[in-house]
Amino acid sequence: MTGILETKIKSIANLSPEALDLLMASTRPKPLEKGRILLREGEVCKTVYYVEKGYLRTYFTKEGNEINTRFAFENDFVTELKSLRSAAPSAYWIQAGEKTVVWEFTKEKLLELYRQSAEIESFGRNLLEQMLVDQEEHGNLFRIYSPAERYQHIVRHSPHLLQRISLSQLSSYLGMARETLSRLRKKP
Template structure:
């Protein structure tokens, strides 16, 4: 759990009592490569912290598998549109490498907000940061070329090409694998 609390400290400090309360509603989960942590149609009731491994959020559009985002070690992942609405998600979370994650029960977490305002503040900051990342991702698609998006991805996650299948990288960039090969060839 220490890695989780170190991650939290980047956003906001927590008292030992608040850390203990979060630890009591959390569990370590090991999941094998290529398994869904949360399948499509699942209602999100868990917030995950990736201690080890890589995950992606994906969905299908017209029968095509589309990668929305990658998550690496020391990041939080959840289907927030489902988490906050209670509706099933049209997207899934898939593990791309054997992974260790901390699973935080969201219903119990939200109950802690009243007793520990510092926990509510922490998760507000985490979700604000995730919102900004989502806006940046959308603007990247709107305003940057595929090559610029590729370079930004490599800057953000230098080992992505060694850890993630190229078909998912191409999908994330919104291009074909042939176009990705062409971009990689220009480097």
């Protein structure tokens, strides 16, 4: 499965075979059971995860409710950027949504690799920029669209969410009541 990860890395930055080998030597696959917590609210995030199989969900809690903010599926990278960059306590949780396999890139090891290789440093910068763009696109979904339009956006652009995410988690992600989502799904 390393071939898919290597292809993803090369799509982010054009690494020489030596730099790619160095980066790949810094990580290993890690199997996770459904429900496994990778990051808790209040902890400092020290890792960037690549999802090989399964998915991770990012969420926060408000008044006892879990509010989903992201689902990272196969071939996605995920982290809690603010905590990772500033060493501030995380406002979010990251949890395996099903049996999942991730590759972990620790901040400490990445910083060491950045000092050794300008190519790997470029990969890290490009990856963070890509993650920021993804966050901005998600934020725009909520600034620009109504709940019904957000649902239609998911239907058109991310139908896998409808198949793999529970109705309760999906409604939380879309910022609407479960009943509202049920009504929208029944409309032709």
